[in-house]
Amino acid sequence: MGSESSSMRGFTLQEPPWTHPSGLTIYPAQLQEGRPASVFVYQPDNQDKVDKAAKHLKTLRHPCLLRFLSCIMEDGIYLVTERVQPLEMHLQKLSANEICAGIYDILQAIVFLHERGKVSHNNICLSSVFVSEDGHWKLGGMEMVCKLTEVVPESAEFGVLPLSLSHARDAFLFGRLVESLLAHVGDHFLTDSQKKRLEKDLCPQEIEDAIKACSAEVLSSFKNTVKKLLMNPEPECRPALSTLLNHDFFRNDFLKTVNFLESLTVKTEEEKNEFFNTLLDRVSSLPEELISSRLVPLLLNQFVFAEPMAVKSFLPHLLRPKRDIMGRNREGCLLSPALFQAKVIPVLMKMFEVHEEHVRVVLLTHIDAYGELFTLKELKDIILPQVLLGLRDTSDLLVSVTLRGLAALVCLLGPEVVVGGGRVKIFKSTTPGFTKNTDTTPDGSPIHAANNHLNLATQNSLSTLLAKSNFPGVNQNCLTNEDLHLQDSLKEFRRNDFPTENRS
Numbered sequence: 001m002g003s004e005s006s007s008m009r010g011f012t013l014q015e016p017p018w019t020h021p022s023g024l025t026i027y028p029a030q031l032q033e034g035r036p037a038s039v040f041v042y043q044p045d046n047q048d049k050v051d052k053a054a055k056h057l058k059t060l061r062h063p064c065l066l067r068f069l070s071c072i073m074e075d076g077i078y079l080v081t082e083r084v085q086p087l088e089m090h091l092q093k094l095s096a097n098e099i100c101a102g103i104y105d106i107l108q109a110i111v112f113l114h115e116r117g118k119v120s121h122n123n124i125c126l127s128s129v130f131v132s133e134d135g136h137w138k139l140g141g142m143e144m145v146c147k148l149t150e151v152v153p154e155s156a157e158f159g160v161l162p163l164s165l166s167h168a169r170d171a172f173l174f175g176r177l178v179e180s181l182l183a184h185v186g187d188h189f190l191t192d193s194q195k196k197r198l199e200k201d202l203c204p205q206e207i208e209d210a211i212k213a214c215s216a217e218v219l220s221s222f223k224n225t226v227k228k229l230l231m232n233p234e235p236e237c238r239p240a241l242s243t244l245l246n247h248d249f250f251r252n253d254f255l256k257t258v259n260f261l262e263s264l265t266v267k268t269e270e271e272k273n274e275f276f277n278t279l280l281d282r283v284s285s286l287p288e289e290l291i292s293s294r295l296v297p298l299l300l301n302q303f304v305f306a307e308p309m310a311v312k313s314f315l316p317h318l319l320r321p322k323r324d325i326m327g328r329n330r331e332g333c334l335l336s337p338a339l340f341q342a343k344v345i346p347v348l349m350k351m352f353e354v355h356e357e358h359v360r361v362v363l364l365t366h367i368d369a370y371g372e373l374f375t376l377k378e379l380k381d382i383i384l385p386q387v388l389l390g391l392r393d394t395s396d397l398l399v400s401v402t403l404r405g406l407a408a409l410v411c412l413l414g415p416e417v418v419v420g421g422g423r424v425k426i427f428k429s430t431t432p433g434f435t436k437n438t439d440t441t442p443d444g445s446p447i448h449a450a451n452n453h454l455n456l457a458t459q460n461s462l463s464t465l466l467a468k469s470n471f472p473g474v475n476q477n478c479l480t481n482e483d484l485h486l487q488d489s490l491k492e493f494r495r496n497d498f499p500t501e502n503r504s
Contacts, residue, residue, distance in 0.1 A: 009074060010032055013027045013029050015027075018086055031069075038081050039078050039079070043077070044077060052143055052144075053079065057081070060113065060145075065113075066081050066138045066139065068080075068081055069082065083132070083133050085131050087102070087126060087129040088126060097254040098294070101137075102129075104255060105137040106174070107245065120148055120169060121145055122170065124141075124174050128141025134294075151166040151169055152169075165236060168235035171238040171239070171240075172231055178230070182226075218248055219249070225244070225247065254286055257283060261299065273309045280313065296318075296344055297347065299318060300344070305351075305356075305358055311362055315362060315366075318335070318344075320333045320370065321369065321370060324369070337373060340373055345373050349378065349382060351363060353386065357393075357395055357397075360398060364387065367408050368404075371383075384413065387402060
């Protein structure tokens, strides 16, 4: 599989491949236009299976089904899909929340096949499930798909399946898959409604024990449903899989958040305001790794940035790492600097390319907190040119936040990079040679005027001026140390240059 011959087919195979025990090999690949992809490489004698799989992947489109790109037959059979990896490669590393969300993905895919596609999958198993780059599970393995009217009527494993029970074969297979997956789910699993009840009714010392008990109850209930209903030896006892979508097992904070964000554009203003107003409480209990890998891509986009409640109540906690450049902790922030740099910074770099005023205002309002996590090259070559564009905009608000953003970049890149070369000395630095210890100058002298001017400047420090500005969202806390430094510098200047102030 040389890269040259692969490239001629429209993609370049990459390493390392993953080989299924059946002999199927899956390569990461890159399309000619630069997009990532996966290439399933089959032996030539599997052409009938691949043709069938490709046909169904092309015609059956759903977010939880593997997305088909192309199929090429040349010295082998190459099925090209979106970039995915087999679930088997990830399963040991996934949290209970991710496994729950993944099961829900596969359940939605099967319900779609049954109710909209009018087909039965017939091959639901671990090797047919894949994980996309955004963490969603995708159902593949479409080689055995058939119409519901063509499901084999009898089977030693699944029992007699009349047409009215044509869903029962997939129900049994899905139950068996879920049973194996639940072995990886711990006991600490709680639904949103149960969590609220516990926090309302119990004191902090009792909550942990109650969480364990309720988690075990939810998990046990779902396991019983799978065992007694989906895997029932009598096909007529197996319910339609759509009845499972509302099970308590799927009512947890993580899945609720993902589902809401993925359907954000169809929510009402009241729903969105309530969601973002309570979002911090909901996600604070989730692991940092889960927030950074699964929720950050859904939260850092122009749709969320356009929601006033998100900008006010949630984004400040996501866009500010837990510790500042001095290592001091920031209260209420969600991600450590390391995770922020690995997961958030790449998304923010793309967001700076979005020329929407509301997006740029949010980014620049918090750049003082996260700017240090860019590399100097990224700041100089990518971020600074984008920020400078704001100075030429007709929006007064955008020009104002751009100037504040440039002030933060001066601290990180230096004034020569931000302001440019050719700077000259305009303001003189002088030290009057006064030697007297008493003030003998009249009230109207220039020295008194200078002292009054300096006092006024001290009183109107940078944070005071910003607090009086008309632009909301400016973080005042981040200016405190600069203000103190400014005041100390002015006091020192008065002592050195105007010693008449230090009268005994």
